[in-house]
């Protein structure tokens with residue numbers, strides 16, 4: 233199956249237009265109690281996976297929406313570039329940075345797989361993006377990432393993963409999201425192989441939530457987190 237990028241863009245443009253400015257907009261949990269639990273558990277897990285950040289680090293947040301994670305990371309680093317192809321989210325993020333007087337988070341409106349940079353990023357944060365990319369787009373993105381990172385750079389990936397098998401949702405109506413939805417849930421092995429081809433080794437990975445957690449809603453998928461480190465070439 234392939235996903236039509238226009239459908240993904242329409243989904244996010246429409247969601248941004250009708251959803252309130254709360255983290256559920258981008259983390260897709262509509263139940264307020266579950267959303268709060270999800271945020272708390274994820275923050276702890278992501279902080280553990282980020283480890284100690286260096287104040288001179290330059291960070292890239294791909295598919296970063298309006299900066300839910302970027303604003304959390306920014307106080308500990310020199311700069312965070314956020315890239316997203318949904319213009320309303322980029323506008324919200326830019327407005328939020330101005331409102332909060334945060335001057336080390338900048339937003340760029342672009343498809344992640346088309347984004348290039350002359351910076352050399354120490355950390356690339358990818359949360360909830362790769363499931364919307366077809367294989368050719370994923371390969372292009374991984375080539376791009378290799379072009380603006382260096383040996384020792386970290387990629388932190390937080391993404392839906394097929395368990396135990398690759399799983400795809402072809403464009404279909406979601407009652408929970410009140411929209412048509414499509415996504416590709418690659419397996420852990422598929423992610424590890426794709427990143428290995430680009431010179432990245434997985435040094436650690438986990439399910440985001442413990443077995444039995446109410447947030448493990450679907451038997452075919454798990455939200456997972458991976459820490460990749462770029463090897464010397």
Ligand SMILES: C[S@@+](CC[C@H](N)C(=O)[O-])C[C@H]1O[C@@H](n2cnc3c(N)ncnc32)[C@H](O)[C@@H]1O
Pocket residue numbers: 240244258259260294295296297298300301315316317318321342343344345358359360361364
């Ligand atoms: C599930 S949300 C995650 C947002 C944010 N990373 C977070 O964790 O809160 C997916 C985001 O990816 C963006 N997106 C999807 N496909 C994209 C692409 N090809 N290039 C850039 N952004 C994309 C959407 O606009 C949306 O903001």
